[in-house]
Amino acid sequence: GAVVSQHPSWVICKSGTSVKIECRSLDFQATTMFWYRQFPKQSLMLMATSNEGSKATYEQGVEKDKFLINHASLTLSTLTVTSAHPEDSSFYICSARVGGSASYEQYFGPGTRLTVT
Amino acid sequence: GENVEQHPSTLSVQEGDSAVIKCTYSDSASNYFPWYKQELGKRPQLIIDIRSNVGEKKDQRIAVTLNKTAKHFSLHITETQPEDSAVYFCAASMRDYKLSFGAGTTVTVRA
Numbered sequence: 484g485a486v487v488s489q490h491p492s493w494v495i496c497k498s499g500t501s502v503k504i505e506c507r508s509l510d511f512q513a514t515t516m517f518w519y520r521q522f523p524k525q526s527l528m529l530m531a532t533s534n535e536g537s538k539a540t541y542e543q544g545v546e547k548d549k550f551l552i553n554h555a556s557l558t559l560s561t562l563t564v565t566s567a568h569p570e571d572s573s574f575y576i577c578s579a580r581v582g583g584s585a586s587y588e589q590y591f592g593p594g595t596r597l598t599v600t
Numbered sequence: 601g602e603n604v605e606q607h608p609s610t611l612s613v614q615e616g617d618s619a620v621i622k623c624t625y626s627d628s629a630s631n632y633f634p635w636y637k638q639e640l641g642k643r644p645q646l647i648i649d650i651r652s653n654v655g656e657k658k659d660q661r662i663a664v665t666l667n668k669t670a671k672h673f674s675l676h677i678t679e680t681q682p683e684d685s686a687v688y689f690c691a692a693s694m695r696d697y698k699l700s701f702g703a704g705t706t707v708t709v710r711a
Contacts, residue, residue, distance in 0.1 A: 529698055588634070591645075
């Protein structure tokens with residue numbers, strides 16, 4: 484149980500275009516989903532937190548107009564990288580948390596490798 | 601926000617020996633401390649976690665200890681095997697459930 488999927492697993496796009504990444508919880512309802520970015524040989528950096536039906540909360544330094552997050556249902560969150568540039572090339576990973584105050588564990592998706600040319 | 605420091609950045613051990621990774625955190629309000637194993641290009645996998653009301657937890661060859669007073673926690677892997685080679689991350693979370701990750705430790709187990 485507690486499976487999270489991401490689509491696509493990898494994508495190559497041209498500079499200036501937009502890319503949408505989907506994150507789905509397959510067998511549970513996710514109250515909260517998180518989006519992380521990981522550059523090569525670096526740690527995971529939290530970009531934003533999204534709760535179903537409400538606006539995402541972005542971490543300091545993350546441009547909300549560039550990284551659009553939509554959490555339309557309890558099983559789906561999307562991250563759209565708008566006007567992508569080569570410096571946006573990274574590994575994007577989502578995670579989902581089951582609701583409840585005692586539930587801290589996050590279930591991670593397999594990640595999406597974005598390359599902007 | 602929370603700041604998590606992790607040491608060492610690389611660790612090479614002989615197969616069968618033990619490996620220890622240490623992390624410190626800055627915010628005393630942190631109450632959840634997971635450890636993840638990540639292989640190249642893959643998702644982080646939770647290997648063990650501990651809550652702030654517990655001092656130690658063990659799962660087969662893996663154990664985690666937490667010292668709330670000193671604000672540090674450690675991962676111990678005993679009887680290391682080649683398949684333990686990976687990058688390990690510690691993390692800390694407060695009541696907002698956000699995870700702050702350490703910089704990672706690349707563990708290499710020599711056969």
